[in-house]
Amino acid sequence: MLLQSLINGVTMGGIYALIALGFVLIYKASKVLNFAQGELVMVGGFICLALSEFLPLWASIVLAVILSALLGFLIEKAVLKPLIGEPILSVIMVTLGLAYMMRGLVLAIWGPDIRAFPQLFPPGAFNIYGIVIPYVYLGGLLLSIAAIAIFILFFTRTTMGVAMRAVADDQSAAMSLGVSVEKVFAISWAISAMVAAVGGILVGNIYGGINVNFAFIGLKVFAVVILGGLDSIPGAIVGGIVIGVAEALGGTYLEPYVGGGFKDVFPLLLMLVIMAIKPYGLFGTERIERV
Amino acid sequence: MPCGVFKTSYAEDMAFIKWPIHRIALVFTLAFLAAYPFVFRNDIYMLYWANYIAIFLIATLGINILTGYAGQISLGHGAFMAIGAYASTITAIKLGLPFPLTTFVGAISSMLFGLIFGIPSLRLKGFYLAIATLAAQYLVDFLLVNPKLTWLTGGSAGLVVPEAKLFGFAITKVANSDFYFYFVAVPLAVFFFVFAANLTRSDVGRAWVAIRDNDIAAEIMGINVFKYKLLAFAIASFYAGVAGSLWAYYVGYLTPEHYTIALSIDFVAMILIGGLGRHWGSLIGTVFVLTLPEILKRAIIPAISGYVPMTFTVESLRPIIFGAIIILFLIAEPHGIVELLRKVKEYLRLFPFPY
Numbered sequence: 001m002l003l004q005s006l007i008n009g010v011t012m013g014g015i016y017a018l019i020a021l022g023f024v025l026i027y028k029a030s031k032v033l034n035f036a037q038g039e040l041v042m043v044g045g046f047i048c049l050a051l052s053e054f055l056p057l058w059a060s061i062v063l064a065v066i067l068s069a070l071l072g073f074l075i076e077k078a079v080l081k082p083l084i085g086e087p088i089l090s091v092i093m094v095t096l097g098l099a100y101m102m103r104g105l106v107l108a109i110w111g112p113d114i115r116a117f118p119q120l121f122p123p124g125a126f127n128i129y130g131i132v133i134p135y136v137y138l139g140g141l142l143l144s145i146a147a148i149a150i151f152i153l154f155f156t157r158t159t160m161g162v163a164m165r166a167v168a169d170d171q172s173a174a175m176s177l178g179v180s181v182e183k184v185f186a187i188s189w190a191i192s193a194m195v196a197a198v199g200g201i202l203v204g205n206i207y208g209g210i211n212v213n214f215a216f217i218g219l220k221v222f223a224v225v226i227l228g229g230l231d232s233i234p235g236a237i238v239g240g241i242v243i244g245v246a247e248a249l250g251g252t253y254l255e256p257y258v259g260g261g262f263k264d265v266f267p268l269l270l271m272l273v274i275m276a277i278k279p280y281g282l283f284g285t286e287r288i289e290r291v
Numbered sequence: 292m293p294c295g296v297f298k299t300s301y302a303e304d305m306a307f308i309k310w311p312i313h314r315i316a317l318v319f320t321l322a323f324l325a326a327y328p329f330v331f332r333n334d335i336y337m338l339y340w341a342n343y344i345a346i347f348l349i350a351t352l353g354i355n356i357l358t359g360y361a362g363q364i365s366l367g368h369g370a371f372m373a374i375g376a377y378a379s380t381i382t383a384i385k386l387g388l389p390f391p392l393t394t395f396v397g398a399i400s401s402m403l404f405g406l407i408f409g410i411p412s413l414r415l416k417g418f419y420l421a422i423a424t425l426a427a428q429y430l431v432d433f434l435l436v437n438p439k440l441t442w443l444t445g446g447s448a449g450l451v452v453p454e455a456k457l458f459g460f461a462i463t464k465v466a467n468s469d470f471y472f473y474f475v476a477v478p479l480a481v482f483f484f485v486f487a488a489n490l491t492r493s494d495v496g497r498a499w500v501a502i503r504d505n506d507i508a509a510e511i512m513g514i515n516v517f518k519y520k521l522l523a524f525a526i527a528s529f530y531a532g533v534a535g536s537l538w539a540y541y542v543g544y545l546t547p548e549h550y551t552i553a554l555s556i557d558f559v560a561m562i563l564i565g566g567l568g569r570h571w572g573s574l575i576g577t578v579f580v581l582t583l584p585e586i587l588k589r590a591i592i593p594a595i596s597g598y599v600p601m602t603f604t605v606e607s608l609r610p611i612i613f614g615a616i617i618i619l620f621l622i623a624e625p626h627g628i629v630e631l632l633r634k635v636k637e638y639l640r641l642f643p644f645p646y
Contacts, residue, residue: 033418082622088417089364093563094621096556101614107607219429222422230418259437268426275423279414289507 003131005248011137011206013244014144019199019217020224020236021151022192028168028231029188032080032091036099037196038218043102044068044197045117045204045214046110052118061120065197072193076186084185099215106212114211117204140202147198148237151191155233164188168231216264220247223267227274229284238282243267305492324481328473338469340585344577345473345480346537351561351573352487353530358559359568360491361523362503363412367424368531369554370431375401375532376539376550377435377444383453390455390462390540397536398529405528409521416506428552435547449546452539463540472541479537483530488570490526499523500568560613564620566627575628584609 023037034040047067051060079098083091121139125132155161166174167184175181203217204210224243228235250266280286296311298304308314331337354368365371379397382388388396408427415423434440436447444450454464455475462471490496498519501509510516539545557580565576588605595603624631 033421079618079622086621086625089358089362089567090621090625092364092418092421093559094618096559097614097617097621099614100556100610100617104607104610104612104614108603108611112606219425222425226419226422259433259439261433261436265429265433268429272423272426275415275419276411279419 001252005252006245007131007133008137009245009248010241011141011144011244012203012247013241014141014148015199015202015206015240016217016220016224016244017237017240018144018147018151018195018202020221020228020240021148021233022195022199023221023225024228024231024233024236025164025188025195026192027225029164030080030084030185033088033095033230034192035092035095035218036075036102037192037221038215039099039102040068040072040193040196041200041203041217042106042210042212042215043071043200044193045200045210046106047197048201049115049117049204049210050110057118057120060118061201064201065194068193068197069190072189072191072196073186075193076189080185080189081182099218103212103215110212112212114209116209117207119208120201120205136205140206143198143202147195151195152233154191160187219264220267223271225281226271227281229281231285232281232283235281235283243270246270307488324477327477328470332470335469338473340582342469342472342476342541344581345476346534346541347561347581348480348574348577349483349537350531350534351558351565351577352483352570353527353534354558355562355565355568355570355573356487356491356499356530357523357527359562359566359572360496360503361499361520362506363409363520363523364417364421365424365527366421366552366555366559367408367426367428367431368527368558369550369552370424370428371401371405371528371531372535372538372554373431373435373547373550374404374528375535376545377450377535378532379536380450380452380539380545381443384450390457394533394536394540397539398532401532401535402525402529405524405531406521409524412520412524413517425552425555428555432547432551435550444547445545447547449544451544452542454543455540464543476537476541479533483533484570484574487530491570495519495522503568557613560617562627563617564627566629567625569627569629572627572629579628580613583612587612 019037019041022040023034026032026034044064048060048064051063055063075098079094080091083094119136121135123135125134126138127133155165163174163179164184164187166177166179167181171181174184199217200210200214203214207214220243224236224239226239227242228237228239247263247267251263254266255262274281296309298309303309308317327341328338331341350368350372353371354365357363357365357368375397377397378400379393382396383390383393408424411423412420435444437444438446440446441448452463454461455472456462457475460471462468462475465471491499498509498514501512501514502516502519506516535550538549542549561576561580562573563576564579565574566572584605587608592603592605592608620627
């Protein structure tokens with residue numbers, strides 16, 4: 001029972017980590033806090049679902065990821081770019097507005113019902129000494145690890161990745177060395193939407209079906225980034241796993257005592273505690289404010 | 292002889308009635324508010340609409356003080372309203388207290404809850420505070436539908452609110468209750484509006500604005516930042532509690548569905564669209580946000596259905612349009628409709644000349 005919840009938790013945690021990486025990426029590059037990350041996950045899942053009706057599954061996944069990247073790029077160009085340098089309230093609200101719009105569009109196109117998600121992995125499960133691991137979980141975990149590895153390789157090995165790290169480090173210095181900051185902002189949104197779509201497809205596979213409330217996953221991503229630190233990539237990975245495991249354990253052991261739905265609230269409680277103790281998270285940079 | 296109005300003292304400069312036209316506008320507004328229920332005496336829909344706006348205006352004034360003046364982002368204003376509504380209903384059911392007293396109890400409970408979430412605001416800023424209040428919203432939602440607390444909150448089925456009596460005279464759950472309730476909701480809204488306006492032009496309001504603009508600078512100037520942040524939270528949640536209690540009595544039943552995150556985001560939309568840090572903005576935003584779904588339902592959805600390959604309902608079209616309007620306002624006019632109106636006024640004042 002304990003081991004079972006641990007395994008479920010680690011799998012979900014891997015996916016949370018992946019989605020949180022997208023959030024951290026946008027924050028590191030442009031200091032924008034994206035409240036629409038959960039909605040990007042949902043939209044990615046729905047695009048894949050819609051495409052899989054007339055394309056083979058692998059093609060629809062690839063296409064969904066590409067379309068999501070395009071969506072992220074367009075969002076940055078149309079909405080976030082005019083707001084560079086505006087106060088934090090405006091930026092938060094504009095991403096909330098985006099979240100609202102995406103939610104409405106998904107409701108208008110697909111309706112509020114739960115849609116069955118096409119299965120990427122065969123049904124059935126491993127059975128090791130009584131611990132049951134469904135193939136979906138194993139596949140989800142492996143794919144999210146692979147995606148995180150690609151993500152990290154991109155940042156350490158490619159020119160664009162190095163340019164993005166330079167912008168995150170010092171915007172004006174990067175600019176004076178010839179890095180196009182605008183391009184970096186747009187690409188960070190595109191990549192973030194891409195990883196969100198991958199996360200959406202994986203979670204869709206695990207849940208078996210998606211509807212508009214799928215965007216709820218964004219809340220867990222907040223818990224992850226607060227735990228790990230807003231601008232820390234290792235923090236997002238560690239935080240993702242911790243939150244995934246905490247959620248699974250809370251669901252198994254605490255839910256019977258405090259009532260249904262506690263699984264979804266537990267990460268938030270944990271987050272509030274972390275905020276009170278370590279406001280910048282485990283690995284986040286402490287910000288020194290000056291007048 | 293001076294032509295025009297010249298102010299010679301600070302008191303004159305800060306007065307509500309600065310120009311003769313303000314006096315005329317005040318008389319007309321009061322006459323309009325007084326005549327409204329009698330004109331629409333038999334039109335329940337128009338009375339309902341006025342009450343709806345008056346009640347929500349109280350809550351919007353609260354969040355505008357908190358976010359617009361003191362600069363503390365709250366995504367949990369719906370939860371504050373829920374606490375007020377539930378506290379007043381529960382005291383009315385379990386203790387049998389009368390309507391004015393339960394409303395007060397609701398407002399005080401909401402204020403205490405707001406204070407609890409105001410305490411971390413000293414350390415948490417911006418995004419962190421937004422997330423903390425968002426978490427508060429979900430925690431309250433969770434508690435309200437929690438099956439273990441059904442004995443108190445009624446769970447997801449909710450509670451039936453007892454009738455409201457004022458001086459032994461029932462004003463809800465009777466024939467013409469919309470008409471009677473108008474005389475509670477609208478005067479209260481006017482009172483809270485004037486109170487908020489007075490508060491924000493006093494030293495308290497200036498302290499809030501200083502904290503909003505830069506809290507560290509404000510602290511160096513000798514403002515007790517923690518005290519004023521807590522005060523902003525307390526007043527905002529008090530306002531929300533009053534609104535929640537009134538709304539519970541007016542609707543006559545209480546379900547957790549009324550007070551979800553959607554309501555909290557609606558409040559943020561109201562102050563953003565109306566105008567952050569302007570009380571008139573609260574009014575305009577409330578009217579706009581509450582009226583738009585009706586316009587959509589009656590005019591726009593019938594007009595466009597059949598032309599687009601999507602199934603638009605109020606539930607789906609409302610978020611799309613709100614989202615689009617929030618984004619448009621933030622990009623084009625971050626100070627909302629009030630600022631837009633002010634610009635139009637300035638333009639008209641000088642009309643034929645550019646300066």
